[in-house]
Amino acid sequence: MSPIAFAPAKINLFLHVGAPGDDGYHPLCSLMAFADVGDRVVLHEADVLSVRVHGPFSGMLAGEGDNLVLRAARALLARARGPQPLVGLSLEKLLPVAAGLGGGSSDAGAALRLLRTALGVQVDDVELEAIAASLGADGAACLWGRPVLAQGRGEQLSPAPVLPPIEAVLVNPRVEVSTPAVYRAFDGLGDFGDVTPPPMPDAFESVEEMAAWLGFMRNDLQAPAIALAPAIGDVLALLADERETLLARVSGSGATCFAICASDIEADALAERVAGLRPDWWTVRCRLGGPWPDA
Structure with a gap:
């Protein structure tokens, strides 16, 4: 069976947004949880690093050759020692796009976790989180897919209260x-x-x-x-x-x-x-x- 990683939908239980700063970015405070539904990322052999997209919402990504999954993979593999592995990724797009679900960030996070484990890339959690955060505001939170309180631009994470089912x-x-x-x-x-x-x-x-x-x-x-x-x-x-x-x-x-x-x-x-x-x-x-x- 091919290695596979789950990319859960992100839900903002609340989302408070402040006035933009001099850099144009808005500070926020959000309690995030993750759903047991989402996309799936699969690792397979390939001649060149690429991402194949399929699934019911794949058409919404048509033309996005440089998507977040590919950018995440390139960023991680740039830190790998030795020859670049001949691998590709398949993204099963089960979540709608531009939907407020953090789908791209969650897909990227799944790719990072999958590639680090499957290829044994020597990157610790802190560095992996930094890569994820560099890809977008939801990147750090979506990497691990666990409930968090996000602040700043979304990269400052602290534990969420214990949530009921x-x-x-x-x-x-x-x-x-x-x-x-x-x-x-x-x-x-x-x-x-x-x-x-x-x-x-x-x-x-x-x-x-x-x-x-x-x-x-x-x-x-x-x-x-x-x-x-x-x-x-x-x-x-x-x-x-x-x-x-x-x-x-x-x-x-x-x-x-x-x-x-x-x-x-x-x-x-x-x-x-x-x-x-x-x-x-x-x-x-x-x-x-x-x-x-x-x-």
């Missing part, structure tokens, strides 16, 4: 949302958030307690994302009206929304109903937490 539903109206465009719309609003980490317990005793606490938090990019893609508002309105939903929110800059439910039975029922009502949307039942094993 989180049964959830992800819904995307199958529209792509440009993160730079959302930030431009956010800047235009001028309503910048406080990025001081909120007081958090060491552990949440139940998903109901966690959802109630998250209700006092926010996603500062939610309003500008809806302004650019009104279909996101349709998703949120539907999820919020369903009896199983404890909390509905946009992840990242959209367009994916998540609903947290009290139990697996309720999450199953919600996913089935949404899929029936809107078969044109991407609806996936999942559990949030992490890290999840490679499979």
